[in-house]
Amino acid sequence: MARSLLLLPEAGTMQDDARLTLVTSDGEAIRGKAKAASREPEVGVSRDLDWSILMAHAQEGNSTAYLRLLREITPYLRSLVRRWIKDAWDIEDAVQDILLTLHSIRHTYDPSRPFGPWLVGIANRRAIDKLRRRGRQALRETPLTAEHEATIAAAGNSDDALEKQHLEKVINDLPPIQRTAVDLLKLKEMSLKEASDATGLSVASLKMATHRALRNLRNLLSDRRDS
Amino acid sequence: MDTSDLLLSLATNVPPVKRLRPPMLRALGWLLLAAAIMGLMTLSHGVRPQFAEHMRDPVFAINMVSSLLTGILATVATFFVSLPDRSRRWLLLPAPPLIAWLSTIGYQCFAGWVPVPPGAITVEGASSCLATLVLTSLPLSLLMLVMLRYTATLRPTSIVLMGSLAVSAITATALSMFHPLDATAMILGWNLGTAVLFLGIAAIFGRRLSNTARAKER
Structure with a gap:
């Protein structure tokens, strides 16, 4: 409800296309994006447009644009990952994982579509994978207690x-x-x-x-x- | 490695990449190639006897059309879902024709249940069936695998299953044009079965590997 109220009055202005695609595009990913956009429509849309342009340049081999894009999305990715993962080291791991995935499949991005959903789509998959892996690891691990540390210190x-x-x-x-x-x-x-x-x-x-x-x-x- | 170092090393290594064409175009390309392969197979085998007569049989016609539709829609769905920014709901696209197709298979099985004369299904017949089937579906599967290799990091399971469905449906349509026996069950069993087999192996081995890793740690 809030989303349509916020976005519709602006639909006639300059960045018409970007806004319309943001509203009409589909998918689980966009819903998160749309929620973010409803909070700060101006910032969200112009940022998304910037990122689209930067990514398009990066696809053509422009490393300055690519570095800028990566630097700008990293904090955003961290905030996305924080929804699933609590441990600080795991968050950083997941963020790096997302960045590597993004790098390896950067040719799948279509600059005529919004960048946010594409990014969120990748981030969600990787974060969930990370959670699964974490779950499997946790089964094999036992937490280190004071007792362990004492024996290690004495015997080591x-x-x-x-x-x-x-x-x-x-x-x-x-x-x-x-x-x-x-x-x-x-x-x-x-x-x-x-x-x-x-x-x-x-x-x-x-x-x-x-x-x-x-x-x-x-x-x-x-x-x-x-x- | 520090994240900022990672950013730098990624950004210093960006050769220009070729963008993917829109998923619809890619699906069409794959379907065209599939049609070419199927056409060649049909030409080399010759259309099955009484094809026109068979088409007048409503069950056969529904089977044919619905399997073809399933194949086309499953292909489209596969290419769309393979992209990270498309909804998973594309996976539902081939559901309606798939249901129609499976129901006609079910009907045929039922109709053919009682009068199976002894010797109707021979080993040679079945193995030649399998050979034709492998020969037609393997190139299609391989092509799809190459076209969708980037999806390995995203949604491999659903893509593999949907892709197998597309290949099965297309193969089934083609085979019903030139193959005298109805091989639908075998085709589905082969393609989806292989996919499930691989997924199962991956699941078992994944678990086994982590188990041995656990054993080693002890």
Whole structure:
């Protein structure tokens, strides 16, 4: 209803042909297009006409026109695909799929007909295909849980485990005060005050011990790396 | 790949393309070629005996006309539906003559049910039937396949089925002109059966492939 109300008063003006084809052409694709046109008839029609002209040039091998067309339709395609697909990566995949399809069958476009329905027709097919594929994939996939990640992190890095062992050994070789300081301040992440309460040592001596411990560790570990 | 990179790489590689002619013209071209092939086959086989007399039989005439109409309309429908901006409702175009055609086949089957004399359908008869049928429908199917290859990414299933229907109907019409036995059932079985067979194989193998992929992943 709204569509005819909006489009008919303008039917006598300049771009008569484009408007009439938009209204009278058939197909599932056009319905979406017509809905868009009813919202903003001016913009929709002139845009469609631009795209038709650009595509006609592209068919003749004009790469500038083609690039401009592709850049202009990409956001539009994204908005179309978003109706079916929610995941951001899948949307981008589907958009690229549509662009590739459009490229491979660009000779099927007839410039005397509106561009929108042609584009929407391709986009719908590809988006639905993508959904189907996604459905099949989903059957074979299991979501990654925190548990998986933990096992992967633990099992995947045997190097880390070795390094840790070695570090513990080196820390054990430190003088007792330095060892305590590193243990409390660095490994258990206590504050200086907590550590001083726990050990009875002064904050200053703890600081000093940590400093020396780190210097020693640095020397010991770099020695190992050189050897 | 980033979408903007894809756009650039697509746009840098645009050789001029030849636009498709309007679907109606393409359908007509295919039908003309089909008519030529059928004409040649009829000439080489000779028109079946008592063709004029047969045409006076209303059931035979309806069968003939409706199969021809089905063929023509199915061809038109195939070429229209193959384009992304045409409605799927074109698929309904050949429905009315198809119903008429199938009902005459049904009638013939019914009429021919009781008096089948022993030896009326021999192996040689049937295999020569099949040979003629393959010879006539294969070039048509191949031509249609070449003309509609771009549709693989759009609506392959409905196009394949509609195209097979068009080929079957045209072949059936031609065969009823020069072939003494009524081979309609065989023609439909051959063309649509092959199409369904391929679709079935595709479905099974598609599933099998994804199953093995799943097995490998484990």
